[in-house]
Amino acid sequence: MAKRNDDLVIAAILCKWCSYAGADLAGTSRVKYPENVRVIKVPCSGRVSPRFAIKALYEGADGVLISGCHPGDCHYSEGNMRARRRMFTFKTLTEFMGIEEERIQMSWVSASEAAKWKSVVEDVLDTVNRVGRNIIFEDGNE
Amino acid sequence: MGMNEEIGRIAGDLFAKKKIDVFLGYCHDEHVGARPIYISSGDTDLKKKIEQLMFDEHCVMSLPGFLGRLRGERVGIVAKGCDIKCIIGLLQEHQVSRENLVIVAVECDHVKWKGEEMDKCKYCDVHKPDFYDHIMKGARVRDNVTADKKKKIFSVLEKYEKMTSAEKLAFWKKQAKKCIRCYACRQACPLCFCQECAAQQNVPKYIPDVANENANYMWLMNRAYDLAGRCTGCMECDRACPVGIPWYLLNRKMAKTIAVNFGFVSGKKENIGKKTPLSDWSEDDPDKWVR
Numbered sequence: 172m173a174k175r176n177d178d179l180v181i182a183a184i185l186c187k188w189c190s191y192a193g194a195d196l197a198g199t200s201r202v203k204y205p206e207n208v209r210v211i212k213v214p215c216s217g218r219v220s221p222r223f224a225i226k227a228l229y230e231g232a233d234g235v236l237i238s239g240c241h242p243g244d245c246h247y248s249e250g251n252m253r254a255r256r257r258m259f260t261f262k263t264l265t266e267f268m269g270i271e272e273e274r275i276q277m278s279w280v281s282a283s284e285a286a287k288w289k290s291v292v293e294d295v296l297d298t299v300n301r302v303g304r305n306i307i308f309e310d311g312n313e
Numbered sequence: 314m315g316m317n318e319e320i321g322r323i324a325g326d327l328f329a330k331k332k333i334d335v336f337l338g339y340c341h342d343e344h345v346g347a348r349p350i351y352i353s354s355g356d357t358d359l360k361k362k363i364e365q366l367m368f369d370e371h372c373v374m375s376l377p378g379f380l381g382r383l384r385g386e387r388v389g390i391v392a393k394g395c396d397i398k399c400i401i402g403l404l405q406e407h408q409v410s411r412e413n414l415v416i417v418a419v420e421c422d423h424v425k426w427k428g429e430e431m432d433k434c435k436y437c438d439v440h441k442p443d444f445y446d447h448i449m450k451g452a453r454v455r456d457n458v459t460a461d462k463k464k465k466i467f468s469v470l471e472k473y474e475k476m477t478s479a480e481k482l483a484f485w486k487k488q489a490k491k492c493i494r495c496y497a498c499r500q501a502c503p504l505c506f507c508q509e510c511a512a513q514q515n516v517p518k519y520i521p522d523v524a525n526e527n528a529n530y531m532w533l534m535n536r537a538y539d540l541a542g543r544c545t546g547c548m549e550c551d552r553a554c555p556v557g558i559p560w561y562l563l564n565r566k567m568a569k570t571i572a573v574n575f576g577f578v579s580g581k582k583e584n585i586g587k588k589t590p591l592s593d594w595s596e597d598d599p600d601k602w603v604r
Contacts, residue, residue, distance in 0.1 A: 221538055222511065222519040225531055242596070252594035256575070259599050260541050260591060263570040264563070267474065268534055269482025278604035291604050311486060311526025 175300045182227035183208045183236045186216045188246040190238035192282035204289040217250025221261035224275050234274050234299035241279040271302040316449045317367040325363050327389050338391040339372040346371025373424040375549045378503040380409045389415040394439025398545035398580025399503035405584050418445030420454045433548050436466040444582040467569045489529035491556040501553035504543050537563035542571040542590035545580040
């Protein structure tokens with residue numbers, strides 16, 4: 172595997188009930204995970220508008236990870252299911268318009284899964300590393 | 314009696330019985346063949362205006378776009394099959410109420426824009442509409458296309474789906490570069506009815522106001538996504554766009570995604586009362602891509 176670029180930035184949009192708590196647990200239990208993630212806390216993954224993802228890429232993130240509770244575990248019953256459908260639809264559009272599929276990813280991480288959080292972040296980083304730095308919005312700002 | 318007189322007769326009848334306050338239809342225009350006409354019950358030249366009502370192949374403009382501005386009024390509207398799809402979309406999203414609406418449907422063979430038949434007419438499955446209050450029989454009208462033929466509307470996408478990411482990006486950046494952010498696409502769209510558009514929302518600012526390549530690229534993406542599962546393929550945005558951005562590619566891509574994965578097709582009369590696909594969910598949604 173190619174060496175991972177340490178400058179990659181992943182915008183991680185985490186639901187406060189599961190994934191944020193999971194990432195927090197990883198921190199408090201001293202699980203070392205890559206420092207490339209920038210965590211953004213949202214009330215629920217259902218809060219995540221696809222606009223967040225494209226905005227994050229525009230602002231310079233190399234990848235976006237949206238993470239919520241496992242299906243059926245949502246604090247608000249169905250927010251994560253809605254998020255899944257929306258992000259899936261949006262991903263087909265971004266792929267159609269030329270953003271590599273690796274850049275927008277989604278995961279289910281529960282509050283107790285510190286180890287899964289670590290592996291998810293590493294996987295996401297490796298996948299984003301395959302497509303490298305985000306140069307989608309490099310040109311065309313004048 | 315010809316179709317034009319028949320439309321006039323029904324409009325006159327509706328006004329006489331005080332069933333409507335406003336009638337939206339088409340009248341002759343010397344430059345482009347036809348233009349919309351707005352008839353209000355208060356017009357002093359009501360009779361003369363009703364006489365002007367007509368329908369022919371030049372009546373390409375979609376009238377349901379005006380319905381959002383006529384909330385609370387009882388409206389009679391001349392609608393082709395594709396316009397009725399838009400009305401169904403508006404009914405589904407509770408933007409108009411059925412009681413306030415009298416749909417005067419016309420059987421339409423095809424409509425022309427700049428001398429050419431619109432692309433949508435080749436795949437039209439509503440030459441003969443199935444949702445109306447009054448129907449105007451057309452003299453020579455094709456049969457509705459079959460479901461198989463209708464699916465061919467997506468065949469234009471194949472060429473663009475096969476491209477590599479870099480090629481796709483270059484193609485869409487090139488399209489975005491042309492955009493002047495006039496928002497004609499939004500104004501023409503019967504289903505773009507938000508009071509505050511995401512493109513002009515200030516806090517938080519998602520899409521930069523400047524009309525550069527990147528901001529326009531985001532605008533294209535946002536509009537296509539916001540219409541996902543709602544766009545009925547009337548192609549008014551394509552027609553309105555002064556720089557020729559191929560909106561239909563984005564809209565059809567979204568329609569394809571929604572149809573294939575969630576089994577939803579916009580503009581069907583069964584949809585009224587159902588949720589739009591993106592405000593709904595199912596346990597069987599694609600899950601493999603989630604970690």
